[in-house]
Amino acid sequence: MSKVRQVDLGTPAVPGEASVNVVVDGMPVNVPAGTSVMRAAATAGVDIPRLCATDSLEPFGSCRLCLVEVDGRPGTPASCTTPCSPGMTVRTQTPRLEKLRRGVMELYISDHPLDCLTCPANGDCELQDMAGVVGLRDVRYGLDGANHLDGATDDSNPYFSFDDSKCIACSRCVRACGEVQGTFALTIAGRGFGSRVTAGAGESFMGSECVSCGACVQACPTSTLQEKSVIELGVPTRSVKTTCAYCGVGCSFVAEMRGDEVVRMVPDKDGGANAGHSCVKGRFAWGYATHRDRQLEPMVRERITDPWRAVSWDEAIAHAAQGLTKIQAKHGVGAIGGITSSRCTNEEVFVVQKMIRAAFGNNNVDTCARVCHSPTGYGLKQTFGTSAGTQDFESVAHADVVVVIGANPTDGHPVFASRLKRRLREGAELVVIDPRRIDLVRSPHIEAAEHLQLQPGTNVAIVNALSHVVVTEGLVDRAFVAERCEADSFAEWEQFIALEENSPEATSGITGVPADAVRRAARLYATAGNAAIYYGLGVTEHSQGSTMVMGMANLAMATGNIGRTGVGVNPLRGQNNVQGSCDMGSFPHELPGYRHVSDPAVRAIFEAVWGTTIDPEPGLRIPNMFDAAIAGRYLGMFIQGEDIAQSDPNVAHVKAALGSLELLVVQDLFLNETAKFAHVFLPGTSFLEKDGTFTNAERRINRVRPVMAPKCGKQEWQVACELATAMGYPMDYAHSSEIMDEIAATTPTFARVSFKRLDAEGSLQWPCNDAAPHGTRIMHVDGFVRGKGHFVDTPFVPTDERTNRNYPLILTTGRILSQYNVGAQTRRTPNVQWHHEDVVEIHVHDAETRGISTGDPVTITSRVGETVLRARVSDRMPQGVVYTTFHYPGSGANVVTTEYSDWATNCPEYKVTAVELAPTSRVPVTDEEMHAQHQPVAGRS
Amino acid sequence: MSGEPRPCVDSPTEPGVAPAPASLVRMANQIASNAAHKPHDVAVQRTADHLREFWHPSMIRTLESYVASGGEGLGPIALEAVATLR
Known part of the structure; x- marks a missing residue:
């Protein structure tokens, strides 16, 4: 693919139907009311010169380059800040405008280094482009006057530099930091000619509040803010659209390349999840993919105290297959199993769970989602009927009240946090339920209406108290409940939740939260209009994680906050493909699409395609695997891209389990902590090498496209296929697209998903089938997936982990x-x-x-x-x-x-x-x- | 894409895979505690249903054996729930 130049229409889109007709340079164009002349012109194919305008930012009108003439109006207004009016006739190229623009450009260039040929942005500089567009041929003012050419360079950030000498003070970086990112780390210090971009209160970028999201670098029209990788390597020559492999937001990026070397990752403006924004990890922290620690050769050893021995792929796979088969022959089919990874693609995960179910012959497959969002899967399936969040990320722009529970989006899901903060700055109210005072509680231009600073482990008591207020103060949306929910389960729940033990006053002693604050928060949520819940692992990683998920679902249903834009119950998923790894049948009791293994009709679908029988009983979960290993009953394990010896709780127990195994096969990029216990190491692929799909927290299936060949020589799904084949169950696909075809053929919610359709549509949110051929933005719009919404009683049961004098x-x-x-x-x-x-x-x-x-x-x-x-x-x-x-x-x-x-x-x-x-x-x-x-x-x- | 049909190699749920009883007792009691607000019979049924739906058969069998040997540490709801699984 050649280099992608992302389209920029100058000012943001205005929502609404196209209803205003204008004529630009003789060309008629129809745009929504409120659209700028600049955007209307760009829509008509007329690019008006500009420097301070870009369509990710509100118009600013400072550069004076985008001046136009409007018939019947005096002067030359800035097209970026002038809205279209019906019948308007605009001229963008006249002798007067040309003269004005050339004069403006002359002033800019008179205070700008003339080093274009050696500038890192040469060929990728809007200032350079505009000089050409306006036909600048001469600068009359010389360089003898006052200028900024000796401006200092701030190299403090590891990923980008700020060269003050090249700054034209257009404020795009300052506005991007505020409007897009919501951090407000940058400002313009000084006045008039002395105006300069400044980080913090005159600090370095690293010393300021800057979070290195890259929005300023993306917005800069010159090389003032420039990626160091571009300075070092040069301007990219080709690009590939792909998906970030960090958090569950799943940002789309354009990987800009020179040959097979990544020069920079640029957030994709067309990305459904991120709409052109990024965070420090996705934007800049991809260097690990080529880090010297990558282990690129397969290795084996007899004992974990032996040195590793690098071997061929064939030998490593044969070693693993023979070892696993030997364990089964001696200890039974169920003595082995495996774990899939939420960092791997849907296709890689599907193939590994297939290998375990079909080649290993058991359901001992689990996934790292076990330790993060498995309660989401359980709780939302019980109440709504499907194990997924209800909204797309864009939905938050329509929320009137947002409740953030047990999540820290500015750290964990920063690109979503930027969307959220934008909505909060527009006036939506915020309730934070968290033991810690996370940044969202009070940050620039944002202050939570309520911060319910509860004691850890008391989530269920709080959600019950919120629902108690809703029920006892007459705030239930009776019409919604009557139409959309089960009458009997609601009646039972209503009786339960109205019990005095669930009141804010009664639970205050448990939670530590004053009752009046809980009552205010409940009223705010129930009467908001559109109220949305966003939550994270602070909800799920508790002894009552599943209960809390159901408690939130109860609250949303009781107040009618489900089934439309701006509302919902939304898990913020931890890893890039947590949703996908769960969708793909990684849990020991469920086949792909969250269908229980005990259902003969579902098993029959897979048995027909896979040509083998499937165990009708659930397999072992990860903690059960550990316990069984220590008991000497579970002896062989395949671990795909997960470091359980660091990430799972009580690692002494985990290490004891891993040390008890006769054969541990680890597939990973690095020799991680878990690999210290491995007998076979199979090198994996980074997201830059993978060819497949990730599914993010909004059920959005995004393509992951390889920008370079697998450094270890094989795609991970190929390795799983070869291992299964070596164990006597042949598995073979010509391309990962065939795996997605098999997923679509066997999983109703993916029925209309294919690589071809993803390439054509950009992304698809499941369910994507005949009923929803272009996917589903919002779930449960006309009815819950399970039919009627199901209320579940959620009694608070304290955790067994208690503080005492020794552990206070x-x-x-x-x-x-x-x-x-x-x-x-x-x-x-x-x-x-x-x-x-x-x-x-x-x-x-x-x-x-x-x-x-x-x-x-x-x-x-x-x-x-x-x-x-x-x-x-x-x-x-x-x-x-x-x-x-x-x-x-x-x-x-x-x-x-x-x-x-x-x-x-x-x-x-x-x-x-x-x-x-x-x-x-x-x-x-x-x-x-x-x-x-x-x-x-x-x-x- | 796949080979010839073949049966499972063996009984896929042979005894012996289950974790040790102490861990199973704790988990079973925890499930029962979260159903304990319901009338006793309903709580027992819910606990049993959950075990049946999510637990590996060998875990259930291990717990059944443990109950047969006295079931020390199991609460009344969990004890009865395990009994209904037979």
């Missing part, structure tokens, strides 16, 4: 903006400059009583383990609660988390661990020390 604090875990999960990717990028070690945040009072100051190493001790981290005293934490991340293996956050889990799904209770902190003279384990624990590869230094 509650530890909760999460992630931050610059790092991602176990850090395997982001730790291998310059993102480490923002976060080079995990720290534990502690309230000032708790710190003071323990003699802890910021920077001090402290032991964190729980009932299952102990680790050492440095402390950060923070008023974001409530008293009695501490917080850390798990991005570095040495930090051992999951050394202390326990095996307590959600009652319905066994999703671990990461968010509640009773601990004690104490100062120590020990120091945290470094990344290098953890890496040194790997056995060497034979023959290598």
